[in-house]
Amino acid sequence: MKQGILWAALILVGLGSAPVALAAGAEELVRTECAACHALERPDYEALGIQERIDRKGPPLYYAGNKFQPEWLESWLQNPTRLRPAGIFPAAAVKESEEFDVIDPDKLIEHPALTAEQASEVATYLMSLRHHDDLIAANTYEPGTIAKRMGQLNFSKFNGCDACHSDEPGYGGLSGPELYTAWQRLQPAFIASFIADPVAWDPHTLMPKSGLNEGAVARLTNYLKLIGEEQP
Numbered sequence: 001m002k003q004g005i006l007w008a009a010l011i012l013v014g015l016g017s018a019p020v021a022l023a024a025g026a027e028e029l030v031r032t033e034c035a036a037c038h039a040l041e042r043p044d045y046e047a048l049g050i051q052e053r054i055d056r057k058g059p060p061l062y063y064a065g066n067k068f069q070p071e072w073l074e075s076w077l078q079n080p081t082r083l084r085p086a087g088i089f090p091a092a093a094v095k096e097s098e099e100f101d102v103i104d105p106d107k108l109i110e111h112p113a114l115t116a117e118q119a120s121e122v123a124t125y126l127m128s129l130r131h132h133d134d135l136i137a138a139n140t141y142e143p144g145t146i147a148k149r150m151g152q153l154n155f156s157k158f159n160g161c162d163a164c165h166s167d168e169p170g171y172g173g174l175s176g177p178e179l180y181t182a183w184q185r186l187q188p189a190f191i192a193s194f195i196a197d198p199v200a201w202d203p204h205t206l207m208p209k210s211g212l213n214e215g216a217v218a219r220l221t222n223y224l225k226l227i228g229e230e231q232p
């Protein structure tokens, strides 16, 4: 009788712990393989000052669950393509040249790639990091449409986003992440919220706070939707 209870308890523990063991494995992998370059908790920005940005080796991931599309994350981790043409600290990767800035590829890292099984578990773990549920909850963006020409004008002439971002492969600024796949990579509320107030997400962002109103943010986000949906 006692043995029967013991077995029942062991089976329950065993069943109950299987998924936990998987998640713990993913968390351990991220802590050992990724934490040297990526913040998994909010850094003490106030205490560290701008040195935090200078020492940063990869984008912060402590709000990954508020930022990424989970399918994109899982697939990118297996096949990481370049998102920031000039890397995480553009000033270090730009070579002086006579006419325009050129990027020194030796200064950029090859991102580590995960197997399909690791990527699935790591993506699930990263999606659980949701430090900024507050900013997502406060966002009111509703996806809409914009004519392409008007979207382009908003992105370039009216707001100068093209100084730092490309909206077409090979066209636009190089110091920020490319934005022609932003809609595939990122959650719509994150895009709108980041455009409205990048500093709320990342106190040491290189992106200037624009002071755009809700309508202007929605037009820019709708443009990223339009060009993102055109990508293969």
Ligand code: HEC
Binding pocket: 029, 030, 033, 034, 035, 036, 037, 038, 057, 058, 059, 060, 073, 077, 081, 082, 083, 084, 085, 087, 088, 109, 111, 112, 114, 122, 177
């Ligand atoms: C040597 C430093 C380094 C290591 C180690 C590293 N990364 Fe990265 N990671 C980077 C850099 C730099 C980028 C920016 C790449 C780009 O924009 O082209 C990046 C980008 C990312 C992105 C996209 C982030 C964004 O905001 O666009 C994710 C997700 C990511 N890494 C996850 C991981 C995971 C998971 C691991 C561990 C398996 C890992 N990284 C290991 C440096 C690193």
Ligand code: HEC
Binding pocket: 159, 160, 161, 162, 163, 164, 165, 175, 176, 177, 179, 182, 186, 191, 194, 195, 202, 204, 205, 206, 207, 208, 210, 220
């Ligand atoms: C002075 C350069 C600069 C300008 C101008 C700028 N950005 Fe950025 N932006 C950045 C950088 C750099 C990042 C990545 C965060 C970081 O490293 O600080 C970023 C991040 C973003 C992101 C999040 C993308 C991601 O993958 O993390 C969006 C969306 C974005 N910018 C949209 C815009 C829009 C729309 C405009 C015009 C209103 C704009 N940006 C103007 C530099 C700039």
